Amino acid sequence: MSGLIKSSIARKVVMALSGLFLVSFLVIHVTINLASVISPDFFNEASHFMGYNVLVQYIMQPILIAGVIVHFVMGFVLEIQNRNARGVGYVQYKGSANAPWVSRNMIYSGLVILAFLGLHFYDFWIHEMTYKYIEVSPENPTRYYAETVEKFAPLWRTIIYVISFVLLSLHLWHGFSSSLQSMGVNNKYTPALKTFTKLFAVVVPLAFAFIALYHHLNPITH
Amino acid sequence: MKLTLKIWRQKDASSKGQMVDYTLDGVEGDMSFLEMLDILNEELISKGEEPVEFDHDCREGICGTCSLQINGEPHGPDRLITTCQLHMRKFNDGDTIVIEPFRAKAFPVIKDLIVDRNAFERIQQAGGYISVNTSGNTVDANAIPIDKHAADAAMDAATCIGCGACVAACKNASAMLFTSAKVSQFALLPQGQVEAADRVQNMVRQMDLEGFGNCTNTGACEIECPKGISLENIARMNREYLSASVKG
Numbered sequence: 069m070s071g072l073i074k075s076s077i078a079r080k081v082v083m084a085l086s087g088l089f090l091v092s093f094l095v096i097h098v099t100i101n102l103a104s105v106i107s108p109d110f111f112n113e114a115s116h117f118m119g120y121n122v123l124v125q126y127i128m129q130p131i132l133i134a135g136v137i138v139h140f141v142m143g144f145v146l147e148i149q150n151r152n153a154r155g156v157g158y159v160q161y162k163g164s165a166n167a168p169w170v171s172r173n174m175i176y177s178g179l180v181i182l183a184f185l186g187l188h189f190y191d192f193w194i195h196e197m198t199y200k201y202i203e204v205s206p207e208n209p210t211r212y213y214a215e216t217v218e219k220f221a222p223l224w225r226t227i228i229y230v231i232s233f234v235l236l237s238l239h240l241w242h243g244f245s246s247s248l249q250s251m252g253v254n255n256k257y258t259p260a261l262k263t264f265t266k267l268f269a270v271v272v273p274l275a276f277a278f279i280a281l282y283h284h285l286n287p288i289t290h
Numbered sequence: 291m292k293l294t295l296k297i298w299r300q301k302d303a304s305s306k307g308q309m310v311d312y313t314l315d316g317v318e319g320d321m322s323f324l325e326m327l328d329i330l331n332e333e334l335i336s337k338g339e340e341p342v343e344f345d346h347d348c349r350e351g352i353c354g355t356c357s358l359q360i361n362g363e364p365h366g367p368d369r370l371i372t373t374c375q376l377h378m379r380k381f382n383d384g385d386t387i388v389i390e391p392f393r394a395k396a397f398p399v400i401k402d403l404i405v406d407r408n409a410f411e412r413i414q415q416a417g418g419y420i421s422v423n424t425s426g427n428t429v430d431a432n433a434i435p436i437d438k439h440a441a442d443a444a445m446d447a448a449t450c451i452g453c454g455a456c457v458a459a460c461k462n463a464s465a466m467l468f469t470s471a472k473v474s475q476f477a478l479l480p481q482g483q484v485e486a487a488d489r490v491q492n493m494v495r496q497m498d499l500e501g502f503g504n505c506t507n508t509g510a511c512e513i514e515c516p517k518g519i520s521l522e523n524i525a526r527m528n529r530e531y532l533s534a535s536v537k538g
Contacts, residue, residue: 074498075494075535076466076497076502076504076505077494077527077531078535080528081532146504146506149503150461150462150463150503150504150506152501152503153394153395153463153502153503153504154393154394154395154461154463155393155394155398155463156399157393158359158362158390159296159298159390160359160361160390161359161461162361162362162363163362163461163510165362165363165367165513166363166513167461167509167510167513168508171506171507172508174506242507242508246506246507249521249524249525249528250505250507251528252525252529252532253525254521254522254524254525254526
């Protein structure tokens with residue numbers, strides 16, 4: 069087992085497992101967000117449940133944050149090791165001849181997503197922590213829809229969110245199917261699985277972008 | 291045709307290298323890339339200059355000795371061939387061709403375009419074999435029934451000639467395709483099962499010790515491999531490694 073922990077394959081598996089975990093989180097996130105477009109009441113209920121349920125708050129939320137940290141830290145470690153492994157660089161290196169741009173630039177799409185997460189945490193998570201634990205405001209199960217729509221009132225924030233979702237799409241385009249390969253999944257079902265991962269990489273970020281744009285274009289009028 | 295060649299020249303392993311420009315006239319389309327370099331070297335020798343050192347042996351694509359990063363791709367712009375099988379008809383009169391050694395920390399330059407690929411030998415020595423008693427009682431391999439698909443897949447993996455194009459092409463200088471081919475050719479056969487767990491663990495450990503990069507599944511290795519070794523082998527090695535590590 070000690071060899072496993074230090075091996076390059078173990079590092080791949082850590083990236084893959086944390087990535088797949090974050091993919092599963094995206095499914096939950098986009099599902100609840102879509103409710104904000106379809107049914108504001110259900111969105112309020114779901115958000116209140118996520119915000120005050122003990123299991124979600126004290127078990128799932130720390131696991132999620134740990135998953136994000138592990139994925140990013142391991143991503144940086146791999147990037148540094150991989151750059152060092154080349155040694156002297158090529159005068160001419162035609163990467164586009166044999167590998168798609170997205171697969172060669174995961175670190176950059178990842179960095180944009182990391183920067184976006186900083187803004188996203190500031191917008192919603194910090195706000196939520198302040199509301200609950202610093203201001204110690206009373207529970208209000210009807211506040212979430214209005215707070216969310218209000219966030220997307222400024223055009224700059226909406227644009228940043230949409231651009232980030234494009235980068236998320238590129239990251240998932242390679243990352244989702246790559247994580248399956250890293251876990252050793254490459255068989256007769258692989259073409260179908262790849263199609264599914266590519267569809268996921270387009271549909272989920274597209275849904276997130278639609279939600280941001282929808283709320284920007286449909287503000288609450290008082 | 292007349293070509294401009296930009297070639298990496300490096301006196302020895304400890305010297306600092308640089309790109310040097312040469313002009314070569316009279317190149318025929320039917321020449322192989324290595325024959326073109328032979329002609330350049332004849333010109334250099336006749337002028338009293340040091341010839342360009344490059345690896346070559348069989349010149350028919352089976353030994354894995356020739357290498358070269360040509361215009362940014364290992365073994366040049368064609369697919370499923372080695373440099374010795376690349377013909378000058380792929381280039382046009384007036385072209386500039388950039389020729390560099392395969393680059394990886396684990397493949398240090400010995401001289402000019404020759405790199406030390408003994409790291410592959412050490413990975414192979416770490417487990418790329420089966421232990422067979424050859425004292426006279428060896429069982430004929432054909433006496434053991436083997437599923438046709440497994441035999442074909444093992445043979446496909448065994449066609450790896452260990453040239454190092456996978457490492458040269460990979461943006462991470464990863465040797466996963468080579469190592470996985472060498473693991474797979476035994477993992478798929480009954481004769482390879484006895485030492486399967488030790489083999490994959492030892493070969494991966496040696497691969498990591500040599501300083502190759504981590505695989506990020508870009509697939510560049512599979513595209514540039516002159517023998518078309520598939521990424522399926524990497525997935526198989528991952529499964530073999532994880533299974534062997536968990537079982538202890």
